[in-house]
Each structure stands twice: as C-alpha cells, then as structure tokens.
Amino acid sequence: xxxxxxxxxxxxxxxxxxxSFWKRARxxxxxxxxxxxxxxxxxxxxxxPGRPGFWTPFMRFPxxxxxxxxxxxxxDVKENLKPWRMCRPNASAKYALELRAGRIKETGTRAGxxxxxxx
Numbered sequence: 001x002x003x004x005x006x007x008x009x010x011x012x013x014x015x016x017x018x019x020s021f022w023k024r025a026r027x028x029x030x031x032x033x034x035x036x037x038x039x040x041x042x043x044x045x046x047x048x049p050g051r052p053g054f055w056t057p058f059m060r061f062p063x064x065x066x067x068x069x070x071x072x073x074x075x076d077v078k079e080n081l082k083p084w085r086m087c088r089p090n091a092s093a094k095y096a097l098e099l100r101a102g103r104i105k106e107t108g109t110r111a112g113x114x115x116x117x118x119x
Contacts, residue, residue, distance in 0.1 A: 002041065002097060006113040011066070012041035012099060017119065019045040028098060029058040036061065036100040044096040045119055051088050052096065059083035062101035066109060067093035074113045079104050095119075 002011045014037070018024045024044050028036070046052055049070055056063065060083065067076040067089035075091035080101045089096075097115075104110075 002043065002115055002117040004107055004109050004113050005116045007108050009107040009109070010039075011097065011103060011107055011109065011115070013039040015040070015097075015117065016042045017045060018042055019119075027054075028063070029056075031060065034060055036063070036098075038100055038103070040100070041103075042098045043117065043119065044098070046094055046096075049092045049094045051092060053086060053088045054078075054081070054096065055086045056081060056083050064099045064101050064104040066097040066099070066104065066115075067091070068095040068097070068115060070094040072115045072117070074109060074111050074115065076111060077104050077109065 001013050063081045065078040069075045075093055076089040078087045081087055
C-alpha cells in the first residue's frame, strides 16, 4: 500500500514494484487491460536519483505519474500522460509511481507531499 502521509489519503493498495532494469523498461506496456484498477499502481525504483524519462508506447490507457526523491517526498507530478507520449520530471527522482489517470487529482497529491511505503 502507498499512502500520502501529508494528505492522509491512500494512492494505491496493490503495488507492483519495478526494481530491475528489465521491469522498469517494460513497465505497464503490453498489458491487455484498458485501464489500471483504481487501487493499483506500479512503483519504479531507480538505482540512484536522476531525471528518468518515461515513454508510453504500446500503452492502452493514460497514466498519472508521481516522482519522488530519496526521502519519498513528491518532487514532481505528471497528470494524464497519454499513450505514445514522453515525459521527464522537472526535479531529481529516486522513485516514480504510475497510477490510473485521475488519481493525482482525486487524492489532491502535489509536490512537497510525503508518501509512505515499504521498499
């Protein structure tokens, strides 16, 4: 479960972790679903902080992405990233959380918020 400690909201209950190079490279591409379930997400864990690029080829649905620094504080957010698009955070990130499009707005999550999860 990933919780926004600042806003006291739950971002997702089920989290798939992409900690290896290959899992990060594949991400959510080629999934046969038309949307992520409201309570699911994919957490990307990078070997070191940086400004990772995200691209969404072969995606069937839009995403919200929350970028986090090493202390799990939100450093940037990207809302409603459509398939076949690219983005990069404006600030350094150690983690990135992909969620169903609209979740950032539903939970009120924004830069500076502190998230809680075990990784």
